[in-house]
Amino acid sequence: AGVSTQSTGSDARHEIDLHVFSQPVNVPTELTIRSKEATPAEYALRSSGYAKSVIEVISETFPDVNIKDWYTPFVGVSNRQVLGLVAQLLVALYLQKLVNTVPPTKEGDEEELDSIKRT
Numbered sequence: 001a002g003v004s005t006q007s008t009g010s011d012a013r014h015e016i017d018l019h020v021f022s023q024p025v026n027v028p029t030e031l032t033i034r035s036k037e038a039t040p041a042e043y044a045l046r047s048s049g050y051a052k053s054v055i056e057v058i059s060e061t062f063p064d065v066n067i068k069d070w071y072t073p074f075v076g077v078s079n080r081q082v083l084g085l086v087a088q089l090l091v092a093l094y095l096q097k098l099v100n101t102v103p104p105t106k107e108g109d110e111e112e113l114d115s116i117k118r119t
Helices: 029-037 054-061 071-075 079-101 109-118
Strands: 006-011 016-021
Touching: 006 079, 016 079, 029 054, 071 079
Parallel strands: none
Antiparallel strands: 006 016
């Protein structure tokens, strides 16, 4: 079973809406089974998830695992590194979309775009 992190960004002024996901992290199937078993049959969101998250099950099953960095023991890469890469990707996609697809619309936008291109 795999778990991934979703990050989103929205810029209504420039009509830019972005969604990115981290690389899925493989966790033991037993953990997702426990999450499923802890979810009542009448749980309204059961078709898209479970009442108890995999992270909650990890904290109960492996009390020595730092829950703020549960990626490391499962994949050898820290949660901070994975989320940092996702954040970098989100920024890069935003800048690419902003610079390449959004024409300046107001006075001052041209300077703003030039400044972004230089970064």
